[in-house]
Amino acid sequence: MTESAQTTESRSVPPARPYPFSVPDRLVVDPTYGELRENEPMTRVKLPYGEEAWLATRYEDVRTVLGDVRFGRAPAVQRDEPRLTPRQQYSGMLTMDPPDHTRLRRLVAKAFTARRVEALRPRTQEIADGLVDNMVRLGPPADLVEHVATPLPIQVICELLGVPYADRDRFHIWSEAIVSTTSLPMETIQEYLNNLWGYIGALVAERRREPGIDDLLGALVRARDENQDRLSETELVELAGGLLAAGHETTVTQIPNFVYVLLHNPDQLARLRTDPSLVPAAVEELLRYVPLGVGSSFARYAKEDVEVGGVLVRAGEPVLGSLSSANRDGTVFADPDRLDLEREQNPHMGFGHGVHHCVGAQLARMELQVAVATLVTRLPGLRLAVPEAELQWKRGMLVRGLLGMPVAW
Amino acid sequence: MSTAWRIGVDTSRCIGTSICAGTAPEHFRLVGGLSAPLADVVAPADVILDAADSCPVEAITVHDASDDRLIAPQE
Numbered sequence: 001m002t003e004s005a006q007t008t009e010s011r012s013v014p015p016a017r018p019y020p021f022s023v024p025d026r027l028v029v030d031p032t033y034g035e036l037r038e039n040e041p042m043t044r045v046k047l048p049y050g051e052e053a054w055l056a057t058r059y060e061d062v063r064t065v066l067g068d069v070r071f072g073r074a075p076a077v078q079r080d081e082p083r084l085t086p087r088q089q090y091s092g093m094l095t096m097d098p099p100d101h102t103r104l105r106r107l108v109a110k111a112f113t114a115r116r117v118e119a120l121r122p123r124t125q126e127i128a129d130g131l132v133d134n135m136v137r138l139g140p141p142a143d144l145v146e147h148v149a150t151p152l153p154i155q156v157i158c159e160l161l162g163v164p165y166a167d168r169d170r171f172h173i174w175s176e177a178i179v180s181t182t183s184l185p186m187e188t189i190q191e192y193l194n195n196l197w198g199y200i201g202a203l204v205a206e207r208r209r210e211p212g213i214d215d216l217l218g219a220l221v222r223a224r225d226e227n228q229d230r231l232s233e234t235e236l237v238e239l240a241g242g243l244l245a246a247g248h249e250t251t252v253t254q255i256p257n258f259v260y261v262l263l264h265n266p267d268q269l270a271r272l273r274t275d276p277s278l279v280p281a282a283v284e285e286l287l288r289y290v291p292l293g294v295g296s297s298f299a300r301y302a303k304e305d306v307e308v309g310g311v312l313v314r315a316g317e318p319v320l321g322s323l324s325s326a327n328r329d330g331t332v333f334a335d336p337d338r339l340d341l342e343r344e345q346n347p348h349m350g351f352g353h354g355v356h357h358c359v360g361a362q363l364a365r366m367e368l369q370v371a372v373a374t375l376v377t378r379l380p381g382l383r384l385a386v387p388e389a390e391l392q393w394k395r396g397m398l399v400r401g402l403l404g405m406p407v408a409w
Numbered sequence: 410m411s412t413a414w415r416i417g418v419d420t421s422r423c424i425g426t427s428i429c430a431g432t433a434p435e436h437f438r439l440v441g442g443l444s445a446p447l448a449d450v451v452a453p454a455d456v457i458l459d460a461a462d463s464c465p466v467e468a469i470t471v472h473d474a475s476d477d478r479l480i481a482p483q484e
Contacts, residue, residue, distance in 0.1 A: 098433075
């Protein structure tokens with residue numbers, strides 16, 4: 001018997017807890033995470049779908065699971081992976097490891113570097129100003145989700161990709177399929193995805209007829225056509241569709257979440273108003289503080305036996321890393337449950353970690369900075385126009401957020 | 410064709426995503442949460458360009474060790 005097998009037999013595997021631990025309640029982080037970080041940093045969980053998994057809750061352990069090359073995503077396609085959605089994903093960057101993953105990632109990464117994104121800031125500011133002007137013209141109360149949070153990131157991603165903004169009502173509906181857990185029936189999810197892929201496929205055909213178009217979609221089509229090994233046709237369509245949908249459901253949701261948290265921390269909001277130079281640090285802190293996901297997903301599979309958080313994870317076992325829990329780890333963030341817009345050291349994991357670190361992170365950062373700065377400076381009296389209890393929160397989605405946010409100013 | 414490349418990591422830009430260490434573990438690792446090349450001067454390898462071009466903050470540069478020509482990140 002080998003040494004590792006002996007260790008394996010002597011490890012104790014606790015019974016799995018149902019996960020997520022509770023029904024998401026606004027933007028509250030379930031206290032179970034804090035208890036687990038303290039007492040049982042690697043725990044067994046059972047998600048609504050798929051096999052049991054380990055869940056890492058401490059910052060360092062989550063970094064290991066997401067960043068260590070001994071863990072990978074590719075094995076998930078051979079397994080009934082733990083997930084919050086009935087549908088399992090069998091293709092796309094999140095089902096790949098280097099070097100396959102690198103081939104796709106590198107093609108899009110260049111469009112999303114800090115430098116490229118900075119060049120989009122003036123246009124993003126222009127869009128944000130126009131949206132706020134329009135909302136002010138309509139007068140209070142107005143829905144911040146409808147008038148600012150939704151159109152801003154969608155218009156930016158449309159212009160970056162080269163997708164007609166005029167078609168937004170169609171693909172906005174289809175995009176929900178990417179983040180739906182139970183909000184849509186399975187057949188509808190598949191129908192919406194097919195619609196989305198078909199729609200992107202038509203745009204791809206258009207780029208082939210007019211190869212000179214200088215947008216990300218055009219660049220991806222050229223990459224595909226110049227060297228077929230770099231990108232298959234399916235990958236091209238899913239990549240572009242994925243970027244369009246991701247550009248919809250994340251920043252769109254975070255803008256109202258950030259405003260909601262700021263309204264709950266009036267002293268911090270006042271500080272931000274008097275000193276807008278705090279906006280970049282404030283956005284980082286809000287990325288740390290707001291638990292966007294309703295639970296952890298996209299488990300990493302151990303490629304060999306790995307010790308994490310005092311537990312021997314056996315080769316082939318899936319491990320989830322909770323970003324929301326890592327972001328509240330008191331060994332890394334002093335007073336972790338307090339919002340502190342002036343936090344100096346903030347190595348949060350709001351965008352994940354490792355090779356799957358959000359490819360749109362720099363774009364999201366810039367959009368969130370523009371949105372927060374514009375709202376706090378132009379609408380100094382910004383407040384909820386309804387009692388908090390009347391706010392409607394998303395249900396049956398991978399992300400937490402407001403369905404609507406009636407505000408006055 | 411250059412025979413050696415020099416890898417640089419600008420730690421004031423690096424945000425520690427670990428994309429480079431995952432893409433090219435034989436060339437990059439994280440030290441104190443930030444990227445560090447395992448060796449500064451290395452034999453040319455495509456995977457190093459992959460890492461440099463995938464860095465979201467362009468913290469990684471690759472130069473020709475003999476004539477200092479910038480090889481990555483690509484424009």
